[in-house]
Amino acid sequence: xxRSGAFVAEQCDPIREHQVQPNGLDLTLDAVFEQVGPGRIExxxxxxxxxxxxxxxxxxxxxxxxxxxxxxxxxYEQTIRVPADHVGFVYPRSSLLRxxxxxxxxxxxxxxxxxxxxxxxxxxxxxxxxxxRVAQLVFARAEHEETYDGDYQGENVE
Numbered sequence: 001x002x003r004s005g006a007f008v009a010e011q012c013d014p015i016r017e018h019q020v021q022p023n024g025l026d027l028t029l030d031a032v033f034e035q036v037g038p039g040r041i042e043x044x045x046x047x048x049x050x051x052x053x054x055x056x057x058x059x060x061x062x063x064x065x066x067x068x069x070x071x072x073x074x075x076y077e078q079t080i081r082v083p084a085d086h087v088g089f090v091y092p093r094s095s096l097l098r099x100x101x102x103x104x105x106x107x108x109x110x111x112x113x114x115x116x117x118x119x120x121x122x123x124x125x126x127x128x129x130x131x132x133r134v135a136q137l138v139f140a141r142a143e144h145e146e147t148y149d150g151d152y153q154g155e156n157v158e
Contacts, residue, residue, distance in 0.1 A: 003086070003139045012078040012137070024138035027090065028131045030077040030115065032056075032065045046151070056130065063130040072120045074103070074134060079157055082112045087142040090118060090135050100124040103135055111147025115156035 008025040009015050019026040037050030051073060056063035082088045088108030096103055100123035108116065118135060128134065 001141050003141070008137055008139050011081045011083060011139070015078065019133065021136060024091075024136040025078075026093065026133035027076040027078055027135040027137055029065075029128055029134050030075045030130070032067065032120070032128070033073040033075070035071070035073065065128045065130075067120075067122045067126045067128065069122050069124060072122065073117050074120045075117050075156055076115055076135065077131065078137075079115050080108070080113065080137065082108050082110055082139065082148070084110050084147050085141060085143075086110055086139040087144075088112070088137055088139050090116070090137050092135055093133055096120075096134060099126055101126055105135070108137075109148035109150075110142060110144050111149065112153065113157070114152060114154050116152075117156070 002023055005021040005024050009020045012025055015025065019028065032054040033051040034054055035049045035051050039049035040047040054065055054067070054072065056065050058064075080088065087110060090103070090105040090108065092101075092103035102121045102123075104119040104121065105116075120134075
């Protein structure tokens with residue numbers, strides 16, 4: 001069973017009231033990166049390729065990213081804590097899809113805590129403002145043997 005947006009919001013910070021939806025929480029954009037070096041995934045481990053942060057067009061009140069078609073890694077503003085008896089899923093907001101962009105994510109296991117990332121595929125030039133709502137996080141109750149204790153535990157948490 002999926003949990004309410006209010007429940008999801010209790011597991012994340014910082015949040016603004018307009019992010020809470022009936023069935024989840026809108027995640028907002030913190031930063032955009034381009035991968036510039038090769039990564040590696042092997043049987044016993046992995047290596048994330050080197051990345052550079054995309055420069056924003058800084059305005060007086062906001063930072064805007066102008067993205068050409070291609071693949072980018074986006075980092076969310078929110079620190080997320082997936083409760084021990086839940087699993088998290090992140091979906092793109094429809095406004096991305098309507099602008100020829102897609103956000104790909106993976107399953108967020110019980111016990112994960114961090115500021116996650118997603119793969120943003122841009123099909124046509126797109127501008128994204130910092131703190132714009134780009135994804136929606138939902139939680140479902142889940143049975144499991146253990147909780148997450150992998151390499152990405154605590155990622156992007158300063």
